[in-house]
Amino acid sequence: MSGRFRYSAAALLLLASFIFTPAIASDAEDGRRIYRDGVLPSGEPLTAIVAGDVPVLGTQFSCQSCHAQSGMGAAEGTYIVPPIAGQFLFAESPQPARPAYDNDSLATLLREGITPGGRQIDDVLMPRYRLDDEEVAALGTFLEGLSSEWSPGVDDTHIRFATVITDDVSDAERDAVLAVLNTFAEEKNRNTRLESERWDRGSTPASRLPTVHRDWVLEVWELTGAADTWGAQLEQRYRDNPVFALLSGLSHQSWGPVGRFCERNEIPCLFPGADVTDAEQDDFYTLYYSRGLELEADLIAKHLAEQPVSSVVQVYCASGPEQAAARLRAKLEGSSVAVRDIAFDCEKSLPKDEIGKLLSAPNDTAAVLWLDATQIAAMREDSPSARIYASATLLGGLFESLSGSAFVAHPYRLPGKSDPALARFKVWAKTRGIELTSPRRQAEAFFACLAMKDAIAHIGRFFIRDFALDTLDHAQSIVVYLSYYPRPTLGPRQRFVNKGGYVLPVINGQADTKDAAWILP
Amino acid sequence: MMKIGRFVTGLALLLAFATVSSNETESQDRHAGHDKHAAHRAAMQKTRYTASVETYEVPDIELIDQTGATVDLQALLDTNQPVALNFIFTTCTTICPVMTATFAQMRRELGEAGDGLRLVSISIDPEYDRPEKLQAYAEQFRAGSGWKFLTGDSADIVQVLRSFDSYTGSKMNHQPVTLLKSPGSASWTRIDGLASGTDLAHEVETRLLN
Numbered sequence: 001m002s003g004r005f006r007y008s009a010a011a012l013l014l015l016a017s018f019i020f021t022p023a024i025a026s027d028a029e030d031g032r033r034i035y036r037d038g039v040l041p042s043g044e045p046l047t048a049i050v051a052g053d054v055p056v057l058g059t060q061f062s063c064q065s066c067h068a069q070s071g072m073g074a075a076e077g078t079y080i081v082p083p084i085a086g087q088f089l090f091a092e093s094p095q096p097a098r099p100a101y102d103n104d105s106l107a108t109l110l111r112e113g114i115t116p117g118g119r120q121i122d123d124v125l126m127p128r129y130r131l132d133d134e135e136v137a138a139l140g141t142f143l144e145g146l147s148s149e150w151s152p153g154v155d156d157t158h159i160r161f162a163t164v165i166t167d168d169v170s171d172a173e174r175d176a177v178l179a180v181l182n183t184f185a186e187e188k189n190r191n192t193r194l195e196s197e198r199w200d201r202g203s204t205p206a207s208r209l210p211t212v213h214r215d216w217v218l219e220v221w222e223l224t225g226a227a228d229t230w231g232a233q234l235e236q237r238y239r240d241n242p243v244f245a246l247l248s249g250l251s252h253q254s255w256g257p258v259g260r261f262c263e264r265n266e267i268p269c270l271f272p273g274a275d276v277t278d279a280e281q282d283d284f285y286t287l288y289y290s291r292g293l294e295l296e297a298d299l300i301a302k303h304l305a306e307q308p309v310s311s312v313v314q315v316y317c318a319s320g321p322e323q324a325a326a327r328l329r330a331k332l333e334g335s336s337v338a339v340r341d342i343a344f345d346c347e348k349s350l351p352k353d354e355i356g357k358l359l360s361a362p363n364d365t366a367a368v369l370w371l372d373a374t375q376i377a378a379m380r381e382d383s384p385s386a387r388i389y390a391s392a393t394l395l396g397g398l399f400e401s402l403s404g405s406a407f408v409a410h411p412y413r414l415p416g417k418s419d420p421a422l423a424r425f426k427v428w429a430k431t432r433g434i435e436l437t438s439p440r441r442q443a444e445a446f447f448a449c450l451a452m453k454d455a456i457a458h459i460g461r462f463f464i465r466d467f468a469l470d471t472l473d474h475a476q477s478i479v480v481y482l483s484y485y486p487r488p489t490l491g492p493r494q495r496f497v498n499k500g501g502y503v504l505p506v507i508n509g510q511a512d513t514k515d516a517a518w519i520l521p
Numbered sequence: 522m523m524k525i526g527r528f529v530t531g532l533a534l535l536l537a538f539a540t541v542s543s544n545e546t547e548s549q550d551r552h553a554g555h556d557k558h559a560a561h562r563a564a565m566q567k568t569r570y571t572a573s574v575e576t577y578e579v580p581d582i583e584l585i586d587q588t589g590a591t592v593d594l595q596a597l598l599d600t601n602q603p604v605a606l607n608f609i610f611t612t613c614t615t616i617c618p619v620m621t622a623t624f625a626q627m628r629r630e631l632g633e634a635g636d637g638l639r640l641v642s643i644s645i646d647p648e649y650d651r652p653e654k655l656q657a658y659a660e661q662f663r664a665g666s667g668w669k670f671l672t673g674d675s676a677d678i679v680q681v682l683r684s685f686d687s688y689t690g691s692k693m694n695h696q697p698v699t700l701l702k703s704p705g706s707a708s709w710t711r712i713d714g715l716a717s718g719t720d721l722a723h724e725v726e727t728r729l730l731n
Contacts, residue, residue: 011695049717050619050621050622051619051622051716051717051718052624052718052719053626053717053718053719054622054623054626054717054718055622055626056618056622059661060622060661060662061618061622065614065618065715066614066615067592074614074615074696075607076613076614076616076693078696079615079616081615123621124614124619124715125616125715133573157657160693193687412591451634471615474693476691476693477691477693478690487648487675488644489648489649491610491612491613491646491649491692492613492614493612493647494612499648499649500648518674518675520647520648520651
């Protein structure tokens with residue numbers, strides 16, 4: 001009998017492991033879809049009533065749209081959305097007083113808007129949802145696990161960040177950016193060095209809680225070799241030494257593999273200095289300054305649509321510019337414009353003859369030079385007849401390398417316009433003895449630090465990555481500290497701070513800004 | 522811009538007292554004595570909406586709609602059709618979806634009576650909300666053909682917001698405002714707060730369609 005009992009017990013356990021584990025997992029998955037997408041397990045959208053009498057669908061009103069990806073809530077204008085991650089929901093709340101929720105009281109709240117404390121909550125913003133018991137249970141299971149523990153890369157004293165730099169970046173540029181990052185971090189740590197001793201000195205309950213301050217630890221993750229090996233290199237560095245987030249970064253190649261790494265591991269990556277982003281539509285974890293060279297390609301496409309030519313020839317050697325060229329080619333597809341590329345090896349000299357021929361082509365030919373200032377200066381043609389386009393990013397602001405007349409795709413503040421944020425950054429750098437050899441990259445790195453500091457300050461003692469990113473969705477006010485970009489905006493799920501740019505005429509090395517129009521492609 | 526006057530309804534004031542306890546937020550800030558959201562909470566303790574009559578000067582600017590077509594704002598608003606206007610942005614997470622759904626519901630409730638009503642939603646995030654974004658948003662809320670979603674140059678949008686006394690400096694401080702205008706009239710009914718679809722339909726019926 002005992003043998004048989006053992007057998008059935010084992011069978012039961014086996015059965016349990018088959019039934020219950022997947023049941024919980026699938027519950028959480030169902031709950032995740034309700035929370036994030038507003039879709040029921042049946043695949044139908046959730047239905048609800050908001051503002052008293054307005055029927056809405058979950059696809060318009062998922063839980064996440066207000067309570068945020070982390071479930072830590074948000075504030076918009078004068079409206080505040082409470083946190084509903086499990087650690088809050090399933091715990092007693094003193095203010096306003098209510099007992100902990102369970103699945104029954106959660107169902108009552110979702111359907112009728114009555115809390116377990118008996119209070120009727122505002123129906124102006126919080127919809128009344130139609131959910132059955134199983135669906136509420138699934139949502140409860142998901143919320144239980146949501147933001148339930150600290151993200152990796154933080155302990156009681158330190159928070160770790162890494163800066164990714166690829167090996168095509170020059171030592172000078174790398175050192176210039178690292179000087180900013182390291183100085184910022186050292187200073188931040190110096191300013192808060194006594195915080196860990198302060199926590200039990202106050203008289204209010206809040207001051208008796210352990211400090212929220214963590215010393216910043218900055219690592220530099222240098223990636224070498226082919227881009228398709230970067231993913232593995234990043235995973236290795238991350239396994240060896242997990243970080244909370246990636247901070248800043250530098251590459252003239254596609255940021256794609258780093259972006260994929262961040263999505264895969266759910267690691268925030270704040271403001272890399274990337275020429276090409278290769279971001280995907282629903283990416284959540286990386287915030288960029290702009291779409292870089294691809295934005296410039298779109299600006300040129302827009303300009304060409306308004307002032308058509310019969311053929312376009314693109315000149316490039318590096319991989320970033322190659323992607324920009326591909327983008328422009330794709331944009332022109334379907335139009336009557338013939339597109340041709342002159343690609344050469346960056347290590348070798350410019351194909352001067354071929355380029356010379358291109359520049360003296362008739363003016364219904366556009367020559368798009370995805371080249372840097374040195375390369376452009378080297379092929380100096382005094383009176384080019386073709387229409388010339390160049391990239392402000394690749395030129396690094398050195399318009400004087402362009403001879404004759406040309407157009408520059410310029411997703412930056414107009415030359416000669418005042419830039420208060422840059423003026424402020426220059427003072428910061430000067431007083432710290434930092435030489436500005438790559439001013440835009442350095443100013444960008446500085447802003448990345450400010451954004452990170454702002455996010456970390458907002459999350460307080462909840463070191464949860466998604467929460468940090470959620471707070472930046474609402475951090476529109478920090479963009480006044482961003483130099484170089486004239487119309488920066490942040491917003492929920494917006495991942496490119498700068499969305500547009502100019503196409504500026506440049507005549508004999510001088511940009512003509514008087515009729516400059518901001519283009520949003 | 523000149524204000525003729527602002528008539529807060531007495532009923533709204535009464536409601537303000539009656540709903541104080543039910544409108545308080547469910548904040549979880551446990552660290553007593555350090556309430557970071559006191560201002561937010563105070564602001565929540567208000568009634569659903571107030572209505573007033575105002576005069577605004579519509580700026581002479583061009584915007585673009587969700588199809589990419591250019592729209593002369595003065596011509597659009599100075600019409601012999603009734604107009605309902607609000608300010609939204611498509612990535613707004615909290616009040617805009619409610620405002621947009623409420624507009625849609627108001628339109629449904631009005632039925633045929635609302636056929637001539639011109640619905641206008643102006644984006645306050647013009648850098649992000651390009652026509653294709655507005656089009657997708659309109660589809661998400663099943664907006665009908667009489668409803669224009671507008672965007673434009675940032676400076677123009679700021680000018681529109683200032684003209685309607687609705688500029689808050691940042692889209693994150695966005696306040697729910699609905700503006701109603703009778704055919705041929707120069708004055709607007711300004712509704713501050715989140716009214717329900719029925720409330721809005723009622724305001725439109727009594728103020729615009731009579």
